[in-house]
Amino acid sequence: xxxxxxxxxxxxxxxxxxxxCVTLPPYDFSNYREHPPRSILVLPPLNESTAVEGTYxxxxxxxxxxxxxxYYVYPVAVIDQYxxxxxxxxxGEMHQIPLAKVAxxxxxxxxxxxxxxxYGSKFQLVSSNAIVTVTAKLVDTRSATLLWExxxxxxxxxxxxxxxxxxxxxxxxxxxxxxxxxxxxxxxVCRLANAQLFDPExxxxxxxxxxxxxxxx
Amino acid sequence: MNRAAAFAAALLLGGCATQTxxxxxxxxxxxxxxxxxxxxxxxxxxQVETLExxxxxxxxxxxxxxxxxxxxxxxxxxxLGKQDQARQELQTEKAEFPESTVFVDRLLANLAxx
Numbered sequence: 001x002x003x004x005x006x007x008x009x010x011x012x013x014x015x016x017x018x019x020x021c022v023t024l025p026p027y028d029f030s031n032y033r034e035h036p037p038r039s040i041l042v043l044p045p046l047n048e049s050t051a052v053e054g055t056y057x058x059x060x061x062x063x064x065x066x067x068x069x070x071y072y073v074y075p076v077a078v079i080d081q082y083x084x085x086x087x088x089x090x091x092g093e094m095h096q097i098p099l100a101k102v103a104x105x106x107x108x109x110x111x112x113x114x115x116x117x118x119y120g121s122k123f124q125l126v127s128s129n130a131i132v133t134v135t136a137k138l139v140d141t142r143s144a145t146l147l148w149e150x151x152x153x154x155x156x157x158x159x160x161x162x163x164x165x166x167x168x169x170x171x172x173x174x175x176x177x178x179x180x181x182x183x184x185x186x187x188x189v190c191r192l193a194n195a196q197l198f199d200p201e202x203x204x205x206x207x208x209x210x211x212x213x214x215x216x217x
Numbered sequence: 218m219n220r221a222a223a224f225a226a227a228l229l230l231g232g233c234a235t236q237t238x239x240x241x242x243x244x245x246x247x248x249x250x251x252x253x254x255x256x257x258x259x260x261x262x263x264q265v266e267t268l269e270x271x272x273x274x275x276x277x278x279x280x281x282x283x284x285x286x287x288x289x290x291x292x293x294x295x296x297l298g299k300q301d302q303a304r305q306e307l308q309t310e311k312a313e314f315p316e317s318t319v320f321v322d323r324l325l326a327n328l329a330x331x
Contacts, residue, residue, distance in 0.1 A: 039316035056253035060246050067283050068239055072316035075285030077249045078292045082324075107319025187250060210239060 027203045032147040033217040035140040037109035038209050039072040041102060044080055044091040045114035045134065054119030054186070055091060058134065061190040062114070065198045070211025074108060103141040110147055113137045118153070120186050130185040131155040132193045138205070148205055154192035156185050241280035243271025245289070261293045268293070284314050288321060295328060303328055 042062050047055045059080070063073045080094075088094050095113055102108055118133035135151040198204040200213075207214040244267055251259040268290050275282050291306030304325065311321045 060250035064242055064246055072284045072314050075289040078289055
C-alpha cells in the first residue's frame with residue numbers, strides 16, 4: 001500500500017478501536033424482571049477517592065435521575081441521619097447492613113450500592129480536570145440477587161484557550177482551578193456521570209413504575 | 218388569523234422537544250448538598266424556608282414534588298421541634314408514595330415517643 005493510503009487508513013483504524021466498534025451485548029435483565037423493584041434505597045457511596053467531600057456531593061445528585069426514571073427513592077439525607085443515629089456513622093458500616101434488615105426497617109425493594117472510585121480535580125500543567133468515576137450495584141433486598149450493575153466516568157476539562165502563551169495558559173489554568181474548587185466543578189460532574197450511568201437507552205436502568213414508558217414485566 | 222398564529226406559536230414553544238419531567242425539583246438536591254458541604258450556611262430553618270417556597274411554586278404549576286421530599290421536610294420540622302408540621306409532612310409522604318410506609322411509620326413512631 002502507498003504511504004498516502006496508510007495515512008488515511010491508520011487514523012481510521014485508530015478511531016475504530018478508540019471509538020468503540022465493539023458494541024456491548026445488551027444487558028441481561030432476567031434477574032431484574034424476576035424481582036422488579038418499585039422502591040430504591042440509595043446509601044451514601046463508599047469513597048475510594050482522596051476527596052472526603054465526594055461522598056455527600058455524589059449522594060446529593062442520585063435522587064433526581066432515579067426518581068425521574070420512575071422509581072420511589074427514599075430521602076437520602078433522612079436515611080443517612082437515621083442510620084447515623086442508630087450507630088452507623090460511616091458509609092462503610094451502612095453498606096454492611098444485612099439486606100433482610102433493610103427490608104424490615106426501611107421496606108425498600110432494592111438497595112443501590114455506589115462506590116466512588118475517583119472524585120475531584122487534577123491540576124495538570126495547562127488544564128484542570130474534574131473527574132468522577134463511579135460503579136453501582138442494585139441488589140434485591142428479599143432474594144439478595146444482583147438486579148443491575150453499571151459504571152461511568154465523566155470529566156469536565158476546563159482547558160484554557162491558546163491566548164497568552166505558555167505562562168498565560170498556566171495562570172489561566174490556576175485561576176480555573178481556584179474558581180473551580182470554589183464552585184466545586186466536581187459536583188456538577190457527578191450529574192454527568194449519572195446521566196451515563198442510569199441511561200435506560202445505554203445499559204442503564206429500565207424505566208420504573210412511575211414512568212409512562214414503564215413496561216410491566 | 219391571530220388565533221391561528223398564537224396556536225402555532227404555542228405548539229412550537231410548548232415543547233415538541235421537551236421531555237416532560239415527573240416532578241418539580243426546585244432546590245431539593247442542592248439543599249442537601251449545601252447542608253453537608255457547608256452546614257453553617259444551611260441550618261434547618263433556612264432549608265425549611267426554601268422548601269416551602271419550592272412547594273408554593275410546584276403547587277402553582279400543578280406539579281408533583283419528588284419522592285422523599287415531604288419526608289425530608291417533615292424531618293427538618295422534627296429537628297426544629299415542630300411536631301405537628303413534622304407529622305403532617307410525613308403523612309403526606311405516605312399518602313403520595315405508599316412505598317415509603319414502613320420507613321415513615323418508623324419515623325412517626327419515634328415522633329410519638331419524643
